[in-house]
Amino acid sequence: MSTTEIIEGALRLPEDDRATLVAELLESLPAVLSDVDDGSLEARRRLRELKEDPSVGRSWDEIKSELGR
Numbered sequence: 001m002s003t004t005e006i007i008e009g010a011l012r013l014p015e016d017d018r019a020t021l022v023a024e025l026l027e028s029l030p031a032v033l034s035d036v037d038d039g040s041l042e043a044r045r046r047l048r049e050l051k052e053d054p055s056v057g058r059s060w061d062e063i064k065s066e067l068g069r
Contacts, residue, residue, distance in 0.1 A: 015060050023047050 010021055027047065050057050 016057070019060075023050075 010018060013021065023043075027044070
């Protein structure tokens with residue numbers, strides 16, 4: 001399977017699944033920026049929290065609604 005096919009398939013996933021996929025992919029890469037500077041510690045904490053209890057997550061539509069968009 002080519003990278004293009006993988007990307008096309010990923011783009012067909014529901015929004016929440018795409019967010020999970022991107023988080024997992026980013027987690028698999030080496031850190032480039034300092035944890036102190038780029039917020040990656042907080043992102044990792046939130047990902048762990050979401051994995052432990054998926055009910056704490058919110059959809060993009062919920063977030064946009066809260067922002068009044």
